[in-house]
Amino acid sequence: MDILELMIQQHHEAVALFETFAEAPDDERPELAIQLAEALTLHLTIEERWIYPIARRAVGEEALAYAEEEHDALKRLILTMLRARNDLPALGDAVRELEQAVREHAQQEERAVLPRLGARATEQGLGLSCADIVKRAAEFRREALREQGGEPWA
Numbered sequence: 001m002d003i004l005e006l007m008i009q010q011h012h013e014a015v016a017l018f019e020t021f022a023e024a025p026d027d028e029r030p031e032l033a034i035q036l037a038e039a040l041t042l043h044l045t046i047e048e049r050w051i052y053p054i055a056r057r058a059v060g061e062e063a064l065a066y067a068e069e070e071h072d073a074l075k076r077l078i079l080t081m082l083r084a085r086n087d088l089p090a091l092g093d094a095v096r097e098l099e100q101a102v103r104e105h106a107q108q109e110e111r112a113v114l115p116r117l118g119a120r121a122t123e124q125g126l127g128l129s130c131a132d133i134v135k136r137a138a139e140f141r142r143e144a145l146r147e148q149g150g151e152p153w154a
């Protein structure tokens, strides 16, 4: 698997988690919100650290600035969702809003960004396997959380 396939797979996994959330009983929803936050944060970290630096050359500064704004919006929605996780009606609204944004993110990226990266996004181009990237992204994420004083939702 290369990193483009991994990004698309993570988009699909996120959409599947939203579908699980929609059908889940109330008492399972707060835990699913945490799973969603973790999966999406890992995904955004991988893109920001490994995809966007090479995308900058492939798609140009303007498209990248748009993608970065989109990430900021997604992070705000993730935080709103986490803060709402013990208030089920508010959680439902927050998850719906996040789902819409994630679906747009996935569609836009799969259409306009990922197909244009070419050989830069292969294992050789990046100098790292997908497994290594996932491992490092998880470390970056843990470090960022530690700097913020621990899990924001703990």
Ligand SMILES: [Fe+2]
Pocket (backbone or CB within 6 Å): 044, 047, 067, 071, 105, 109
């Ligand atoms: Fe992205």
Ligand SMILES: [Fe+2]
Pocket (backbone or CB within 6 Å): 007, 011, 043, 047, 105, 106, 109
């Ligand atoms: Fe993405």
